[in-house]
Amino acid sequence: MSSIDARGLSCPMPVVLVQNEVKKNAPAEFQVLLDSECSVENVTRFAKNNGYEVKAEENGEETTLICTKK
């Protein structure tokens, strides 16, 4: 599963990274590491709009989103 580390990146960089990954590789599943609530919302929205199911795992101040193609 490909993993995108978008910790510490400000909007809209996390979504840009996810968009690039989805466009290039169209992965069936990927995970995104994030550390801001705002980015979690933005990436979740983008992934859902692009046909992914999103599961969030919180670990302390960080969140891992696991996106699976529906």
Added chain:
Amino acid sequence: MKKINWLLVVTGLLVGAAAVALTALGNPPNMGFCIACFLRDIAGATKLHSAAVVQYFRPEIIGLVLGSTIMAIAGKEFKAKAGSSPATRFVLGFFVMVGALVFLGCPLRMVIRMGGGDLNAFVGFAGFFIGILIGIFFLKKGFSLKRTYKVNTSEGLVLPAALVIFGVLVLAVPALFAFSESGPGSKHAPFFISLIIALVIGALAQKSRMCFAGGLRDAVMFKDFNLVSGFVAVFIAVLLGNIILGKFSGFSTYLQPISHASQLWNLLGMVLVGWGSILLGGCPLRQLILAGEGNGDSAVTVLGMIVGAAFSHNFGLAGSAASLTDDVYKAGGIGTNGKVAVFIGFAVLLVISLINTKKEAK
């Protein structure tokens, strides 16, 4: 566009309503809120520039930042972080301010002016949109100001704390500060009313992620119309508010309040603002809100904007508004220094855009 973000729509409507209300209570016309103008007035109040008509310590700025801080702490979203190219952000904040003061308003005031019937602001909007497209071009090419890192909580509290201290000083020792006796700086709603309204708006803006640059950016880049709904809501609320209060007299470019009809410079000023805001990751309002959430880089950006405002007035870069005195119409507009500054701004933004755009490794 699947679901409407009602929090953002409601925030937008309240921002618009608050803007109209603050103007009715004494703020300058079509300037219920203006982050650029208010930071400029604060630069004047603290004597960083000496333009006598734009000096007032705007409590709205204190309220917006603190409202964001309080909401972020309450929602466990307050995170002190910094380290994402702060000096570059300072420079970007500086030129965003230069552009905004050439146009005479930040993106928020641009929308408020549009809702007030000021067609010059629609030209500014066109420029803002062009600037956003330029910014997006570089984002797509890989532009990044790199990561922030976790820092001590105190770092995240520097700007909110400084604003609280200034707020107390303004009330306790007003003689320290300069206050305009005429012009836009002399027009203001009562201090505590402005402060309380701004606290509420700051809190809502934090929760809803309201951003005027981000809205258009997401719509173009990701076909995500979530944020842009806030933009539309502000416009509608201001338009309706002005109509209800009988302040609306149709759309025109002529003699609009604190506005000029030098359209090329309205356009180019806002290109600078749009482009700079995209590189920064948010409009001036969003920078205040992020600074309130503990983002030290955004706090530096705000300082850059304040210094940009001081330079704008010390070096005669800012636009002057059209006026009508004793039947003599003055068109206002931009002086030579301002025109040069806008082009220096473009050159600087281009260099920053290119230097920070990494060729993709793949």
